Amino acid sequence: MGTSEAVLQVLSGANPLLFNSAKCSGNLDATFPSRFLYKYTKKRVSRYKRLFNCSSTLQSDLGLNWLKGLGYGLSGCREVNRLQLLSCKCQQAESVSGLTAEDGNGTWFVDSAKKLNLKSVANTPNILEFQDVQQFEQEKKSFTSNGAAGTTIDSVSKATVDCLEDEAWNLLRDSMVYYCGSPIGTIAANDPTSSNVLNYDQVFIRDFIPSGIAFLLKGEYDIVRNFILHTLQLQSWEKTMDCHSPGQGLMPASFKVRTVPLDGDDSATEEVLDPDFGEAAIGRVAPVDSGLWWIILLRAYGKCSGDLLVQERIDVQTGIKMILKLCLADGFDMFPTLLVTDGSCMIDRRMGIHGHPLEIQALFYSALLCAREMLAPEDGSADLIRALNNRLVALSFHIREYYWIDLRKLNEIYRYKTEEYSYDAVNKFNIYPDQIPPWLVEWMPNKGGYLIGNLQPAHMDFRFFSLGNIWSIVNGLATRDQSHAILDLMEAKWADLVADMPLKICYPALEGQEWQIITGSDPKNTPWSYHNAGSWPTLLWQFTVACIKMNRPEIAARAVQVAEKRLSRDKWPEYYDTKRARFIGKQAQLFQTWSIAGYLVSKILLADPSAAKILTTEEDSELVNAFSCMISANPRRKRGRKNLNQTYII
Numbered sequence: 001m002g003t004s005e006a007v008l009q010v011l012s013g014a015n016p017l018l019f020n021s022a023k024c025s026g027n028l029d030a031t032f033p034s035r036f037l038y039k040y041t042k043k044r045v046s047r048y049k050r051l052f053n054c055s056s057t058l059q060s061d062l063g064l065n066w067l068k069g070l071g072y073g074l075s076g077c078r079e080v081n082r083l084q085l086l087s088c089k090c091q092q093a094e095s096v097s098g099l100t101a102e103d104g105n106g107t108w109f110v111d112s113a114k115k116l117n118l119k120s121v122a123n124t125p126n127i128l129e130f131q132d133v134q135q136f137e138q139e140k141k142s143f144t145s146n147g148a149a150g151t152t153i154d155s156v157s158k159a160t161v162d163c164l165e166d167e168a169w170n171l172l173r174d175s176m177v178y179y180c181g182s183p184i185g186t187i188a189a190n191d192p193t194s195s196n197v198l199n200y201d202q203v204f205i206r207d208f209i210p211s212g213i214a215f216l217l218k219g220e221y222d223i224v225r226n227f228i229l230h231t232l233q234l235q236s237w238e239k240t241m242d243c244h245s246p247g248q249g250l251m252p253a254s255f256k257v258r259t260v261p262l263d264g265d266d267s268a269t270e271e272v273l274d275p276d277f278g279e280a281a282i283g284r285v286a287p288v289d290s291g292l293w294w295i296i297l298l299r300a301y302g303k304c305s306g307d308l309l310v311q312e313r314i315d316v317q318t319g320i321k322m323i324l325k326l327c328l329a330d331g332f333d334m335f336p337t338l339l340v341t342d343g344s345c346m347i348d349r350r351m352g353i354h355g356h357p358l359e360i361q362a363l364f365y366s367a368l369l370c371a372r373e374m375l376a377p378e379d380g381s382a383d384l385i386r387a388l389n390n391r392l393v394a395l396s397f398h399i400r401e402y403y404w405i406d407l408r409k410l411n412e413i414y415r416y417k418t419e420e421y422s423y424d425a426v427n428k429f430n431i432y433p434d435q436i437p438p439w440l441v442e443w444m445p446n447k448g449g450y451l452i453g454n455l456q457p458a459h460m461d462f463r464f465f466s467l468g469n470i471w472s473i474v475n476g477l478a479t480r481d482q483s484h485a486i487l488d489l490m491e492a493k494w495a496d497l498v499a500d501m502p503l504k505i506c507y508p509a510l511e512g513q514e515w516q517i518i519t520g521s522d523p524k525n526t527p528w529s530y531h532n533a534g535s536w537p538t539l540l541w542q543f544t545v546a547c548i549k550m551n552r553p554e555i556a557a558r559a560v561q562v563a564e565k566r567l568s569r570d571k572w573p574e575y576y577d578t579k580r581a582r583f584i585g586k587q588a589q590l591f592q593t594w595s596i597a598g599y600l601v602s603k604i605l606l607a608d609p610s611a612a613k614i615l616t617t618e619e620d621s622e623l624v625n626a627f628s629c630m631i632s633a634n635p636r637r638k639r640g641r642k643n644l645n646q647t648y649i650i
């Protein structure tokens with residue numbers, strides 16, 4: 001059966017065998033272990049019983065001289081259980097009197113920076129603003145003032161960091177969820193003392209991404225492969241809310257492995273996957289980002305494992321196309337950006353991001369690029385690929401041109417004429433200059449810039465959203481200059497965006513009446529908490545990939561160093577509150593898996609920056625070509641190459 005045929009059959013519900021069930025009995029593929037072929041009677045592997053020697057696996061699996069060079073050697077930390085682990089770390093940290101974690105980490109940073117041949121820490125960028133320069137200088141002093149004690153501190157800090165990583169690996173393994181005896185994902189949070197688990201006992205698609213990347217980087221491919229194939233089966237699950245069904249390509253936000261009585265046999269049970277597409281989620285939000293992340297992970301899996309058979313499978317190709325069809329479907333929109341409701345991504349509650357939020361656009365762009373790389377060329381998909389190419393070009397033009405702000409652009413907006421009725425209006429979206437918020441006039445650094453959070457007619461959301469900006473660097477949605485400028489801004493605004501814990505999810509917080517109206521007076525999203533400008537350690541991994549891509553890993557290393565001071569001590573919280581991220585979040589879950597995995601991915605990538613390639617994407621020459629043609633056709637600004645052939649119909 002051709003792929004297009006398969007798509008049609010799936011869309012018309014004519015292929016129940018492939019897509020209607022997520023029970024273990026579903027045959028995922030011929031090469032899948034035979035245990036997937038029979039119904040699974042309850043025999044779960046306990047998450048808490050997996051003993052291993054993490055130090056030695058780290059060394060042998062990664063096999064990286066980098067790691068040895070960085071002092072990631074055998075630390076003698078073996079997992080026994082969580083409490084022992086925590087105490088192992090504490091003993092190491094406390095065994096040298098008078099040395100704080102701060103000293104130790106500082107030494108690690110200088111040391112790693114040297115060994116990684118990073119630009120010198122001493123080269124403080126002159127773009128730092130006054131308060132940040134002070135903080136930066138203070139940190140620098142603590143790095144270098146250890147004098148003769150340096151060597152001792154060096155080894156102690158390495159041991160502490162080793163232990164921290166060992167602890168993180170063990171916690172990550174503890175969070176693994178099994179289905180039919182095989183690992184299939186990681187639970188969102190794994191705090192045995194918490195009575196308020198809500199839906200944090202589920203495997204979230206977006207939360208699994210850093211876990212999956214950590215496992216891939218460690219050479220453990222099975223869990224990722226299982227995750228990809230099983231979530232694919234959930235894609236076309238019957239899903240309705242009050243009789244209405246969302247589009248067929250939608251991936252769930254999360255799923256749970258449930259043990260249910262076996263049909264017709266009271267004495268036995270079987271495991272089934274129970275997905276949540278938003279029909280049970282708080283606020284009933286559809287997770288637009290899930291499918292986009294799924295495509296990104298699929299490509300990373302292929303790149304890292306070398307196993308391209310998974311992405312070549314017909315059901316996987318069909319899955320990619322279903323996601324694309326849903327995203328590329330014609331609607332009423334004038335913009336190439338994806339129109340979504342509030343709460344459709346990492347920020348999954350009302351935060352005023354409905355419309356065309358940057359995070360979704362950045363993930364959409366990545367998914368298009370990754371899908372383009374993976375889609376098998378065949379007659380039936382020519383139209384889809386043409387639509388995909390056109391969208392890529394239009395989307396990158398739109399974001400680079402209209403979402404970008406820096407001091408110059410801000411001044412331009414400040415002087416905008418309004419109510420321009422014409423085809424070549426400068427102020428295309430009729431933005432009223434009074435919209436420029438007072439905080440931004442002060443906040444925008446002289447050097448640097450960023451992509452705004454959202455753009456709609458007569459509305460620019462000027463908030464800085466970290467994930468959207470970072471991911472636009474990772475996938476090249478932002479130009480090279482823009483990417484550097486975003487990192488410049490993040491350095492200049494370190495005290496606002498990182499402070500005591502990386503990374504603010506957005507900046508600044510909605511306060512007062514704005515908070516009341518926009519969030520609906522949400523008590524979880526109070527100013528400087530949770531999604532409303534809280535700080536999320538998980539964002540560290542995406543930030544690290546972006547810094548590595550721009551050849552500025554020292555910035556990420558500095559952020560990791562900040563995180564290391566507290567993450568383990570605070571029990572790996574989901575998020576932090578207050579302007580400087582000083583408190584563990586009011587309702588933050590502890591032992592949050594993506595905080596743990598995000599830290600690990602950052603560490604592994606800083607030790608081996610070339611591994612970040614499984615996540616980054618570049619524009620190829622065809623796209624650059626088409627983009628340049630579009631720019632030169634724009635009456636407002638001429639830039640880019642001349643004499644280039646237009647490749648795509650735009």
Ligand code: GLC
Nearest residue numbers: 188204206207345346347348
């Ligand atoms: C919260 C976050 C969401 C995350 C989920 C599970 O709802 O907003 O992004 O996926 O928790 O950790």
